[in-house]
Amino acid sequence: MSAVRPAGAARRGWWPKRLLLTRAARDWAHGRAMAERAAAAGTEVIELDGDRLSLRFSEDPRRAYVEAKATVAVVVAPPSKRRLQPIAPSADWRVDLAEGCPAHCSYCYLAGSLKGPPITRVYANLPEILNALPAYLGQGQVTSRSAARAGEGTSFEASCYTDPLALEPLTGSLAAMIAWFGGWEAAASLRFTSKFADVTPLLALAHGGRTRMRASLNPRGYARFEGGTAPVAARLRALRAMAEAGYRIGLTIAPIIAAPGWESAYGALIDEAAAALHGVPALDCTIELITHRYNPGSKAVLQSWYPGSDLDMSGQDRTTKRTRFGAEKQVYDAATMRALRGFFEQRLADRLPAARILYWT
Template sequence: MPRPLSEAPHLSARLPAGHADQPISQADAPPVTTFQSQGRSARAWKPKHVYFTAAAWEEEHGRRIAERLDGLDVSYEVMKANRLPKLGGSTTRETYRKAKNTLAIVNAPPSQFRLTPIPPSADWQFHLAKGCPAHCQYCYLAGSLPGAPVTRAYANLDQILENNAAYIDPNKDLTTFEASCYTDPLGIEHLTGSLARTISWFGDQPAARLRWVTKYDDVTPLLDLPHNGQTRCRISLNADWVTRRLEGGTADLDARLGAMRRLAEAGYRIGAVLAPLMPFENWQEDYADLLDRLRSTLDFPVDLTFELITHRFTPGSKEILLDWYPNTSLDFDEERRSKKLNKFGSHKFVYPREQMQELKGYFTDRIARDFPEAEVLYFT
């Protein structure tokens, strides 16, 4: 049931359910596999402020989310209307801090039931949420989503999934759906359960396939789902130089690789999203290490794809990100980039043609050599 936010406990030191009071004898410990690396898992996000709009509270999935929050002793407020309280601060940094600690449970608006294509990733995109608890200093949501960076999870999930059925093309063998354009669904799964329900729904759709991507690693709730091979789980991977400096609040590389292995062992199709690729100093050596570690992780037959995405930014996203992360080591020098126009007349800054060709050649050659079973879906 709802409780005042002032009563929210501090959860970071709470032991997990079933934590052993006595240590387990080594003689009783289960055997370990040859895959040893565990890495540093991402800490489960515990938002300081959680709000339900009135309409979201009436949804069945909204109540499921509330039950999860109750089980985690996370307090929340139910609003009397469909407006959220003012979330801004007196400075950009204050607004950012407050928003990044806020989860809003709302209903997806009618406009989101008119799905749009998203080539080359999928035939259609739909949304389980918008916003993300991570702190990636190149965040592509900056400038793409209006207002403060609050994470908004959708309570009308059942209607969202029913609406997807209308977009399955009966004239195609397979229609693909992307669920992570504006969020990392695994980063909030412990709070919402939306990703598991979505995977199960797609498991009953033989002519549709779900695609989602994450920088988190807690895949345990997904391993026993009836996915029936209809979901491709993709893990966002990068060199340690990028992961350690620019991807705050996420799992480290070893933990992500471990999650990918576990998903593959559970029969999922998997994918490696190498993004954002950056030609930093000694980048070939660092990315070679990444690909070597990925190859060692996937030492059994898997259904694997690659997506190769270079770093880019717009003038608007640059301004926002430098406000959020004034001490970033990310290179935003426009003089070192090429300007790329889109059909709407706006532009973004990408790497010059020579660097793009070098990056593309390096990764396509290495993947063809080391992962002959895999398909590179695109380079951009």
């Protein structure tokens, strides 16, 4: 393998400390562009001889986590990753530009989903990923066949296994996908959600009204659970800027955490969102409400990554729910769920009456 680290250019947004460029990724112009962009920003770029990510990290689990979080691998998404999976209730299909995220959220649901050290993998073969999408038109179960959401056409969710806006300074993948959807003359739409805020490169794109950006939000007082992300106020400013640029927008209030004082905390958050979006002409805003949940595997991983976190995963006010595949997860009990849902539905109706709630889970 070879490595080069030139003098760093001005860095905007998040950048990894090192980038691994696999042999297969070098065959793609998009992959080479990511490596060049990283090198220009001062990131160490390591060109691998093959496609295996056999790396040594510290034996200390906490240190190994930090090292992995600062590492990005540019890889090629194999055919199995390009076969799309349903992603109800958000959208018809999940389309991945990457796997992994640079943020340090102590509730991260990816902790129980991705195997091995939390290296972020970004995909070099973006043209193949995009070229696979037309085969899925009209085939979904969420918006493709929903009278309430028919205006979205076949919907594709790009933020299931990553935060694409967080990685955009490095990848450019989100902008490329938005422009691709903007030029796609089909009943289809793109969706992504983010806890980051640098949307400037997206504002002038010819998006054609086919992309909905959602800001993923929690109260300011919960910032300790969302390390490395943009401040809530910055996310809301970004959301308004996107709306003013003609994008469809939304709020993803997630995960809703029933910590002491949650009513006043989330009430203030909803008020802040309403103020940030006040006066936006022809506002098209959706709301997704997702309560905090975890499973035994993700709990163990998160407690090893964030041993000092005070996020409650004690099981108090929880009940066990089984997925259709038989896996267990801990969700809030019925009484807590009723209190949360009633509060959010009433407060949102009062403060954001023009927005529509897509789902509660």
